Amino acid sequence: MSTRIDRRFEALKKEGRAALVTFITAGDPDYDTSLKIITGLPKAGADVIEIGMPFTDPMADGPAIQAAGLRALAAGQNMKKTLKLVKEFRKGDNETPIVLMGYYNPVYVYGVEKFLKDAKSAGVDGFIIVDLPPEEDVEFCIPALNAGLNFIRLATPTTDDKRAPTVFRNTSGFVYYVSVLGITGTKAPDIKSVKANVNRLRKHTPLPICVGFGVKTAEQARAIAKDADGVVVGSALVSAVEKSLTKAGKPTSKTAKAVHALVAEIAQGVRT
Amino acid sequence: MNVTTPNSFRTGPDENGLFGIYGGRFVAETLMPLILELEQAYKDAKADPSFQEELDSFLEHYVGRPSPLYFAERMTEHLGGAKIYFKRDELNHTGAHKINNVMGQILLARRMGKKRIIAETGAGQHGVATATACARFGLECIVYMGEVDMERQKPNVFRMMLLGAKVVPAKSGSRTLKDALNEALRDWVANVEDTFYCIGTVAGPAPYPEMVRDFQSVIGRETKAQMLKREGRLPDSLIAAIGGGSNAMGLFHPFLDDKDVEIIGVEAAGLGLKSKTKHAASISGGKPGVLHGNRTYLLMDDDGQIIEGHSISAGLDYPGIGPEHAWLHDMGRVQYLSATDKEALEAFQLCCKLEGIIPALEPSHALAQVMKIAPNKPKDHLMVMNMCGRGDKDIFTVADILGVKL
Numbered sequence: 001m002s003t004r005i006d007r008r009f010e011a012l013k014k015e016g017r018a019a020l021v022t023f024i025t026a027g028d029p030d031y032d033t034s035l036k037i038i039t040g041l042p043k044a045g046a047d048v049i050e051i052g053m054p055f056t057d058p059m060a061d062g063p064a065i066q067a068a069g070l071r072a073l074a075a076g077q078n079m080k081k082t083l084k085l086v087k088e089f090r091k092g093d094n095e096t097p098i099v100l101m102g103y104y105n106p107v108y109v110y111g112v113e114k115f116l117k118d119a120k121s122a123g124v125d126g127f128i129i130v131d132l133p134p135e136e137d138v139e140f141c142i143p144a145l146n147a148g149l150n151f152i153r154l155a156t157p158t159t160d161d162k163r164a165p166t167v168f169r170n171t172s173g174f175v176y177y178v179s180v181l182g183i184t185g186t187k188a189p190d191i192k193s194v195k196a197n198v199n200r201l202r203k204h205t206p207l208p209i210c211v212g213f214g215v216k217t218a219e220q221a222r223a224i225a226k227d228a229d230g231v232v233v234g235s236a237l238v239s240a241v242e243k244s245l246t247k248a249g250k251p252t253s254k255t256a257k258a259v260h261a262l263v264a265e266i267a268q269g270v271r272t
Numbered sequence: 273m274n275v276t277t278p279n280s281f282r283t284g285p286d287e288n289g290l291f292g293i294y295g296g297r298f299v300a301e302t303l304m305p306l307i308l309e310l311e312q313a314y315k316d317a318k319a320d321p322s323f324q325e326e327l328d329s330f331l332e333h334y335v336g337r338p339s340p341l342y343f344a345e346r347m348t349e350h351l352g353g354a355k356i357y358f359k360r361d362e363l364n365h366t367g368a369h370k371i372n373n374v375m376g377q378i379l380l381a382r383r384m385g386k387k388r389i390i391a392e393t394g395a396g397q398h399g400v401a402t403a404t405a406c407a408r409f410g411l412e413c414i415v416y417m418g419e420v421d422m423e424r425q426k427p428n429v430f431r432m433m434l435l436g437a438k439v440v441p442a443k444s445g446s447r448t449l450k451d452a453l454n455e456a457l458r459d460w461v462a463n464v465e466d467t468f469y470c471i472g473t474v475a476g477p478a479p480y481p482e483m484v485r486d487f488q489s490v491i492g493r494e495t496k497a498q499m500l501k502r503e504g505r506l507p508d509s510l511i512a513a514i515g516g517g518s519n520a521m522g523l524f525h526p527f528l529d530d531k532d533v534e535i536i537g538v539e540a541a542g543l544g545l546k547s548k549t550k551h552a553a554s555i556s557g558g559k560p561g562v563l564h565g566n567r568t569y570l571l572m573d574d575d576g577q578i579i580e581g582h583s584i585s586a587g588l589d590y591p592g593i594g595p596e597h598a599w600l601h602d603m604g605r606v607q608y609l610s611a612t613d614k615e616a617l618e619a620f621q622l623c624c625k626l627e628g629i630i631p632a633l634e635p636s637h638a639l640a641q642v643m644k645i646a647p648n649k650p651k652d653h654l655m656v657m658n659m660c661g662r663g664d665k666d667i668f669t670v671a672d673i674l675g676v677k678l
Contacts, residue, residue, distance in 0.1 A: 057450065060457075070445075104562045133304045153301065186462075
């Protein structure tokens with residue numbers, strides 16, 4: 001069964017270019033502004049949209065994404081509202097793939113079966129759950145695959161040739177290669193090692209490989225797009241939201257525009 | 273809950289690191305190869321008699337084990353019921369039970385060739401213990417500590433610095449223990465090659481809950497032997513305070529299959545369980561969820577967002593509890609009760625005056641429970657309370673509450 005994610009990557013392959021995958025936290029800085037941001041992403045040049053499900057304790061994320069999550073929670077964001085956000089986005093866009101990204105606890109507390117059902121009906125295509133390694137596949141990955149949704153796995157520099165088959169066993173949609181050892185948005189990826197690792201991982205999976213963690217500029221995106229099937233931008237966009245806010249943390253007329261402008265700029269990197 | 277009683281309560285976890293549904297390995301992929309490497313290294317060490325010999329030698333000559341099993345005569349007279357014994361783990365080098373586990377993990381880290389040690393700390397006791405062992409073996413030591421806790425536990429921060437450790441404030445979230453744990457995990461993800469994460473309690477991804485329990489079980493093994501020698505039989509009840517639950521698990525585990533021994537864990541009820549968010553009683557006031565690598569009882573809201581725990585004791589205000597405790601609760605083998613800040617403070621003061629022992633605020637919670645139940649027990653009831661830490665670190669907090677300016 002093909003999903004929006006599969007179809008999008010097939011189309012881009014025909015076009016001969018890499019995907020721009022954008023990450024933004026749901027409800028940051030508030031529900032309405034984040035809906036506006038997300039709705040405008042495809043036009044700005046995003047090919048795949050990752051929406052962060054806010055969590056109080058995001059262990060694998062850096063300060064920018066953690067702060068975004070806390071802003072969203074303070075503004076009243078919760079899982080129901082995150083699914084509603086997807087539903088509203090889908091009213092105007094039935095093609096752009098949506099991936100929900102986050103940590104397991106809010107999903108577990110919502111109830112796995114109910115969450116999968118509600119997410120699917122809202123128009124979600126896949127999930128990245130950071131703290132669910134292959135060892136915990138029965139928890140959520142297998143039920144998600146059975147529901148016809150994608151489960152996208154993170155591969156990292158510690159995913160050696162011995163570990164790779166385990167990581168890719170139940171992965172679908174695409175692979176998210178974490179280009180640095182560490183948390184989101186702190187170090188810049190080393191292009192040479194990215195190239196070597198992407199080519200190494202290709203031997204283990206036919207899935208598209210997207211590269212992220214630390215990508216901030218069109219130039220980096222361009223360099224990575226030479227070898228990867230997609231480039232993920234997250235912390236840079238979340239920081240753009242933060243910079244546009246008032247001192248009290250309220251959105252301004254510039255908030256959505258700032259994100260869209262940065263996406264448009266980085267999109268040039270995957271298109272030229 | 274409809275569950276069958278297993279033949280033994282001491283066989284967990286299973287090969288997936290699970291105690292029933294609790295535990296597991298809920299970590300980012302970057303850490304998974306390290307977790308598996310650690311699991312193998314621990315398995316090998318456990319099977320190597322020279323590892324246990326080396327550990328035993330350090331526990332005896334450096335830590336000062338065995339710790340005494342002390343008959344608290346005046347406390348017993350005062351309460352007028354059960355015969356009360358204190359397991360004196362506050363007499364260990366560094367003043368708490370934490371060093372038992374740290375010695376084990378640091379010897380393991382050396383075996384694995386790791387040169388850089390990271391740790392999280394709440395009250396600072398685990399941080400001090402880790403800094404101590406690192407100084408002893410010449411290892412680099414970085415301790416993550418919540419900014420709020422650093423303020424509450426200044427003497428321990430200074431101790432760690434004297435011991436050559438770098439104390440890094442955790443400035444995110446509630447700036448307490450859970451955030452220090454987040455920061456330590458972030459450090460580990462970024463420094464996978466040379467770094468060993470020395471977790472201070474029976475929580476985290478497998479194999480930590482099992483490994484820390486094994487290292488702390490020396491408390492229970494000694495207690496068993498000492499009580500048999502003193503009284504010619506096993507104790508009737510065991511009582512210990514629980515934050516993450518390592519001192520309690522260490523005391524309880526060797527007794528889990530002794531069915532006549534009543535076992536009680538005491539969580540921190542802060543301002544009272546009715547206060548909803550002003551306590552740190554994960555079992556009495558929380559529900560199962562997934563955080564910091566394991567499934568266990570957690571304090572959280574309806575959306576699965578973690579709630580900051582509160583306790584007068586910085587060592588107990590963690591919003592979770594070790595997964596084995598969660599399982600023992602569901603199985604009904606251990607009873608989990610709670611004591612408030614106020615009750616702990618009263619017990620703290622009583623212990624100073626009656627026994628000449630200044631207890632840490634953590635075991636003061638266990639003592640508060642002893643005070644509640646000991647009077648109703650017969651005089652031949654043997655009760656053991658784990659005096660898991662000494663209270664020097666807490667005198668500032670207590671003075672502040674009593675309105676005394678130091």
